Amino acid sequence: MLDSDPLCNVLYVDLTRKRFRVEHRQDLFDSQMGGAGVATQLLAQECPQGCDPLGPENPIVLAVGPLTGLFPLASKTVAMFKSPHTGNLGESHCGGRSAVSIRMAGYGAIVITGRSELPIYLAVHGGEVHFRDASTLWGMSSSLTVGRIIREREPGSGLRTIMRIGKAGERMVTYSCVSVETYRHFGRLGLGAVFGSKNLKAIVVSGKRSLPVTSNRTYRRIYRDIHEAATTSPAMKKYHDLGTPQNVLPLNKLGALPTRNLREARFEAAGEISGEAYAERYLGRRLACSHCPVACIHIAALREPHETEPYFYKTSMISYDYEPIYAMGPMLGVGDPEGLLRLLDRAEVLGLDLMSTGPVLAWATEALEKGLVSDRETDGLNLQWGDWKTYLEATRRIVEQPNDFYAALARGVDYASSKYGGEDFALAFGGNEMPGYHTGPAAHVGCLMGARHSHLDNAGYSVDQKVLVERELSPEELANALIKEESWRQILSSLVICFFAREIYDRDTVLACLKSVGYDLDEEKLLETGLAIHREKFRFKKREGFSLDGLRIPGRILETKSPVSNLTEEYIRATLDHVGRVLA
Numbered sequence: 001m002l003d004s005d006p007l008c009n010v011l012y013v014d015l016t017r018k019r020f021r022v023e024h025r026q027d028l029f030d031s032q033m034g035g036a037g038v039a040t041q042l043l044a045q046e047c048p049q050g051c052d053p054l055g056p057e058n059p060i061v062l063a064v065g066p067l068t069g070l071f072p073l074a075s076k077t078v079a080m081f082k083s084p085h086t087g088n089l090g091e092s093h094c095g096g097r098s099a100v101s102i103r104m105a106g107y108g109a110i111v112i113t114g115r116s117e118l119p120i121y122l123a124v125h126g127g128e129v130h131f132r133d134a135s136t137l138w139g140m141s142s143s144l145t146v147g148r149i150i151r152e153r154e155p156g157s158g159l160r161t162i163m164r165i166g167k168a169g170e171r172m173v174t175y176s177c178v179s180v181e182t183y184r185h186f187g188r189l190g191l192g193a194v195f196g197s198k199n200l201k202a203i204v205v206s207g208k209r210s211l212p213v214t215s216n217r218t219y220r221r222i223y224r225d226i227h228e229a230a231t232t233s234p235a236m237k238k239y240h241d242l243g244t245p246q247n248v249l250p251l252n253k254l255g256a257l258p259t260r261n262l263r264e265a266r267f268e269a270a271g272e273i274s275g276e277a278y279a280e281r282y283l284g285r286r287l288a289c290s291h292c293p294v295a296c297i298h299i300a301a302l303r304e305p306h307e308t309e310p311y312f313y314k315t316s317m318i319s320y321d322y323e324p325i326y327a328m329g330p331m332l333g334v335g336d337p338e339g340l341l342r343l344l345d346r347a348e349v350l351g352l353d354l355m356s357t358g359p360v361l362a363w364a365t366e367a368l369e370k371g372l373v374s375d376r377e378t379d380g381l382n383l384q385w386g387d388w389k390t391y392l393e394a395t396r397r398i399v400e401q402p403n404d405f406y407a408a409l410a411r412g413v414d415y416a417s418s419k420y421g422g423e424d425f426a427l428a429f430g431g432n433e434m435p436g437y438h439t440g441p442a443a444h445v446g447c448l449m450g451a452r453h454s455h456l457d458n459a460g461y462s463v464d465q466k467v468l469v470e471r472e473l474s475p476e477e478l479a480n481a482l483i484k485e486e487s488w489r490q491i492l493s494s495l496v497i498c499f500f501a502r503e504i505y506d507r508d509t510v511l512a513c514l515k516s517v518g519y520d521l522d523e524e525k526l527l528e529t530g531l532a533i534h535r536e537k538f539r540f541k542k543r544e545g546f547s548l549d550g551l552r553i554p555g556r557i558l559e560t561k562s563p564v565s566n567l568t569e570e571y572i573r574a575t576l577d578h579v580g581r582v583l584a
Contacts, residue, residue: 005212005517007034007066007108010042013122013129015198016056016114020129022107029108033519034065036091037494037533038109039080043089044540046111053084053190054172054197056115063109064099065496066517068291069211071223072230073501075099075291078493083189084197085174085356085412086431088544089537091452092177092191094163095289096184098205099496101161105207114198121164121202123154134201138170142349143179146202156206164202165192166351168399172196173410175356175433179348183287183297183319187353188454189432212517219516222509229504231293239296239500240286244322245275247436252330254465254563256439259330260385261362261425262556265438269335273325277337284317289498296500302341318345326436327358332365333385346392350399356412357398359433361391363413363426372421377405414552424555429453430546434554440464440564444557445572446482449548449579451537456499458486468564475574483534483582490533491526538583548580 008026013019025038032038039061046059060081067074077098083090102110105126112122116131119138123130132153137146143166150162161180168176169192176192177185186192195201213219230236238246251257252270259267271277275298284301288294299317306312318341328334328343347354365383367373375382379402381390401407408416413433417426427434429444432453437443439461446460447453455461463481467473473481489499495513497505505513507523514521521529553569 006106006209009107010109011107013112014114015116018131033494034108035063035078035494035496036490039063039078040533040536042109042111043080047082049543053082058082058194060112060194064102065494067495067513068099068103071513072227073292073498074496075289076496076498078496079186079191081191081194084193085190088541088546089451090189092186092188094180094184094186096181097161097290098180100290101205104209105205106209116199119199119201124205125156126207137201143351150202150204154204160204160206162204165195168351169193169196171399173399174412175353176351177353179351192351214516214518222512222516226504227293235503236294240294242275242279243296243298245278245320245325247322248274248325256437256563257330258436258438260333261366262427262438262560265560267330272335273329273337273340278320300341302338316345320344323436324354327354331358331362332391334388336388339388343388343391346395355435356433359427360409360413361394364409366425367420367422379403427554427556430551437461438562440468440562441567441571442468442478445575448551449576458482464564472566475571476578479575479578487530487534490530535583548576
């Protein structure tokens with residue numbers, strides 16, 4: 001790394017004492033580059049073994065990478081923490097302006113520890129750190145309102161990032177998220193609950209910096225090539241045109257779209273909630289993260305009549321992506337496109353992770369249907385497939401937690417099913433709820449073994465569709481393929497490159513970019529670093545009690561037909577055994 005690069009500055013903030021300091025950690029950034037690599041090391045250093053995820057000692061680590069602010073699509077921030085949802089590694093990625101703002105403020109990472117006695121928000125403007133009173137923001141019904149108020153109070157318009165929680169985070173729902181700007185999130189694994197446990201309502205960061213490169217001419221050439229690929233390649237064009245919702249129809253045709261808690265893998269109303277349908281009927285605008293020319297964020301304009309005043313209408317702008325559509329649509333049997341948008345909007349306002357909320361409500365619906373719970377537990381709600389209005393109310397009650405049942409739902413399907421039964425149809429992998437892919441064994445194994453238990457860890461669904469539909473892989477071959485891909489993704493997430501751009505940022509391009517900012521690496525060293533980061537994450541998880549041997553495999557994924565035939569528990573267990581040996 002270049003000596004003049006402020007990336008190696010780490011801002012440490014103590015919420016209990018209202019103090020902060022900056023440490024120069026060049027050794028850390030030289031060896032780990034940034035993002036996931038640096039955040040993993042800082043988490044291991046700052047998080048006491050066995051600590052309470054909702055206790056003051058659990059750190060929040062935010063880290064960016066050496067390409068942030070310099071190259072297109074290198075605009076993600078990696079958050080690391082101990083997850084209140086799974087009890088081990090918590091990792092979440094977010095775009096918006098988060099990464100560029102942190103880098104422009106002069107930091108490569110921010111570490112937040114402790115707990116404030118009263119609600120506060122942090123304002124970081126370059127070298128200044130302020131602890132602002134957030135008592136009047138606490139309890140506000142909408143996280144969008146919180147963002148608007150902070151925008152009016154803080155400087156840095158156009159340069160700053162605003163990260164904040166909703167009521168779900170305040171109530172410490174273990175899968176609550178952190179909303180960033182508008183329509184981007186640190187979702188999955190409960191960062192919002194960790195904010196809430198610290199009485200931290202929001203973080204705003206801004207700054208202005210110039211970033212060094214080794215050669216302006218070389219930098220401009222690499223930048224031009226990446227920008228051209230991002231704006232002309234078919235792989236990126238699909239994200240601009242329809243976005244991830246274009247997955248709805250192909251997965252439905254394939255028989256891989258989880259429907260009604262995965263009782264089925266095709267949804268009869270898929271055409272009504274597809275990317276094509278939303279683009280034709282509701283698309284209001286497209287947005288992009290900072291320093292991204294693709295604009296994959298699709299916003300629906302939903303025009304709604306006023307409840308009591310005739311001829312008065314409100315237009316709501318609602319973000320939609322494939323995973324939220326899957327989770328609150330087919331997973332719940334909801335095929336009404338406007339009803340689905342209202343569900344997405346409700347979760348946005350409350351600050352819930354949609355990918356967990358959908359499977360949680362799906363399990364609750366089936367548990368009620370099977371008589372494992374009654375209307376006494378549901379507090380009078382008759383949960384039925386497709387009834388989006390009742391799901392709207394159930395979503396609110398998950399946050400409010402009026403009784404033990406909703407308090408259990410607020411901790412996810414693993415916990416709820418351990419209390420009320422129905423574990424065979426409780427769709428979670430390693431404690432994290434199922435994503436929207438029933439493509440075959442690689443998708444499910446990928447989530448079981450992944451560092452985040454996420455479909456984006458190793459893209460197992462892609463292995464199902466590109467390889468396993470054509471030929472069988474032994475458990476060892478599948479494990480090696482998934483580990484190889486996940487290890488490479490540690491490099492991309494350490495550089496904080498959007499995974500949508502993974503075909504553009506191939507190994508030669510990554511090496512050229514790194515050389516332009518002062519890293520002298522070859523391909524062998526790069527791959528070794530990726531595998532080392534992957535193993536370090538696995539080591540942290542094991543330290544906190546995680547075991548591949550003890551993973552629960554939901555029976556439902558074995559019962560419902562997928563496009564790949566060899567989906568058996570024996571095959572999954574054998575693959576996980578090999579993963580454990582390689583990562584040990």
